[in-house]
Amino acid sequence: MIRTLIADDEALMRAGIRLILEDAEDIEVVAEAGDGREAAAACRTHDVDVALLDIQMPAHDGIAAAGDIARLAPRTCVVMLTAFGEEAKVSRALRAGASGFLLKDTGPGELISAVRRAAAGEPVLAPHITRQLLERHVRSGRHTDEALRRIKELTPAEQDVLRLLGLGWSNSEIADELHLSVGTVKAHISRILSRTGCANRVQAAVLAHDAELLTDR
Structure with missing residues (x-):
């Protein structure tokens, strides 16, 4: 089973993601969190394989949580949930230790597939985010x-x-x-x-x- 955590300050968003993931026989949602601090602590306590983090959360956001998880639970793969227009934050999250990025409007099948790919060490990058990251990197110079x-x-x-x-x-x-x-x-x-x-x-x-x-x- 792929042990998964969902972190989002909106309870309805967490519930929706949980319903999607629980349709997969090989994925188990072992914890939820409403902010980054809770997420990092839960990853360590529950031995999480994949953490799905909203990039924007109050007090302690997903970027800060990604850094905490990298220190406290380094085996956990962090996948950020983002919206259009957040490419600068994606770059910061990458530096903090996130290894995957998905748009919040990702379909149920792609979300399940992404969790499986993340657990297997495969790349998880929404196409538009990949394009924006490369464009930003090229502009910054090699x-x-x-x-x-x-x-x-x-x-x-x-x-x-x-x-x-x-x-x-x-x-x-x-x-x-x-x-x-x-x-x-x-x-x-x-x-x-x-x-x-x-x-x-x-x-x-x-x-x-x-x-x-x-x-x-």
Whole structure:
């Protein structure tokens, strides 16, 4: 079972998400929270696999909660629930440790699929958010020299995996392309994150872009 937490200051929103997730036989909602502090504490207490956090909550918002969860319950995957026009907040949440982003109007089937992908370590990014993040990053300029320094210790195999992360590929797609097992791909990604100082695969994808691993391929 995928142990899930829902954090939103609106009780009706939490109830709606719970109803959707409880239709899935492999997902269990083990806790709810009305603010970020409650969410972080619940992740640690309930051994949560996936935390769905509203990016905007009073007092202690989803961004602050993502940072707390990264410290208190590092195995928990944080997926932010966002609205249109919040790309700047998405960037801050990414730096805080969030590893996935969904729009609040995401359909029931996509929400369930996203929780499953997050639990499996797969990318969870709404298309419009991905586009806005890349556009914002391009406007801010690349940091190629720094990126090349950070990937210097990666093996050729790890650089191949990093390149495909940069393309947004899932673990299973990477495994098929490189003729590896999914377990081996996960091990490569774990070492990539550790050696490059990336908090999650989204940051690793940006690093691949900066290091120009996607160029002329």
